[in-house]
Amino acid sequence: MAQTETILTQNRSTGVPPTGVSPSSNAGAGAALEAAGPTPIAHKPLYGSARLVACLGVLVASAVALIAASRVFEGLLHKRPVALLRPIPAMDAHRLEPRYTLHPIPAPLLNEETLETLGTREYLLWRVVDVTRDRSDPAAVAHLFITYYTGKPDQVPHVPDECYFAAGSQLVRAEAHSIPVPGVRADGNKVPVRATVWQMPPRSRFPSLSDGEGARNRTVLYFFHCNGAYMTTRNEVRLAQAGIRQRYAYYMKIEVNFTDYTFTRNATSEESVEALPPLLERVMGTLLEEHLPDWSRLNSAPQAQERAN
Structure with missing residues (x-):
């Protein structure tokens, strides 16, 4: 009987009758097995399922943390706009006196298409006369162009180079200068300035002159004032804002x-750099005192409020 049960056990899964066992023996053995009850089924360990659950838990926790972090960084990278104390177009020209006055022929206002390209309505176009210079002096008049931007995330700063290239001008050279200007909150009282010299297209050259750099070329000086600091490149501006x-x-x-x-005559690069400091002292002084809020106070106010809470 024990041999019969062993043979039956080995062949149960195949359904093939055991060799050497008669049908009557099969019947008897089957009855004995039914009386003994069903054979227990072996269960696999649940270690694999536990690891799967753990992995899913880690993924869910990571996703929640990533969403929370993205919201935090989005709030940090999306900067709040800085409201001006006074609009840029409302700048008081009398603050530049007595050395500087406005030219009797004002610069034309920008049209809507140009304003859309410029990306701001906070701008100023002035022709400023240095009354200490002779009218024939190539640095007698400063053509001043100021633009202000805030509240636009990841905006690419506009530089004059783009306009001059688009107008068909050729860049002759570019220079970096450190202009001494006291009283404008610049590091070491020196403002970094980029000077670009452009060969103007024939239609833009002054017909009355044929010799000299001032007849052929125009020197454009520019810089940025961003988040309380001075800089000269758009990458510096983007990093400062980020x-x-x-x-x-x-x-x-x-x-x-x-x-x-x-x-009718452009100043050379050297003449332009020499004429810039006294103008910047008055222009930037006025902008910092009457138009731009104090940057250190502006940035410290939210932190003080958070500490109080």
Whole structure:
């Protein structure tokens, strides 16, 4: 009987009758097995399922943390706009006196298409006369162009180079200068300035002159004032605005080129750099005192409020 049960057990899964066992023996053995009850089924360990559950838990936790972190960084990278104390177009020209006055022929206002391309209505176009210079001096008049931007995330700063290239001008050279300007909150009282010299297309050259750099070329000086600091490149501006410790962001571009009183002669690069410091002292002084809020106070106010809470 024991041998019969062993043979039956070995062949149960195949359904093939055991060799050497008669049908009657099969019947008897089957009855014995039924009386003994069903054969227990062996269960596999649940270690694999536990690892799967653990992995799923880690993935869910990571996803929740990633969503929370993205919201935090989105809030940090999306800077709050910096409201001006006074609009840029409302700048008081009397603050530049007595050395500087406005030219009797004002610069034309920008049309809507140009404003759309410019990306801001906070701009200023002035022709400023240095009354200490002779009218024939190629640095007698400063053509001042100021633009202000805030509240637009990841905006690519506009530089004059784009406009001059688009107008068909050729870049002759570019120079970096450190202009001494006291009283404008610049590191070491020196403002970094980029000077670009452009060969103007024939239609833009002054027909009355044929010799000299001032007849052929125009020198354009510009820099940015961004988040309380001075800089000269768009990459510097973008990095300054992306700082995670700063809740606010703005930048302002100041662009200047010099001519004589009748706009028929451009100043050279050397003449332009020499004429810039006294102008910036008055222009930037006015902007910092009457138009831009104090950057250190603006950035410290939210932190003080958070500590109080």
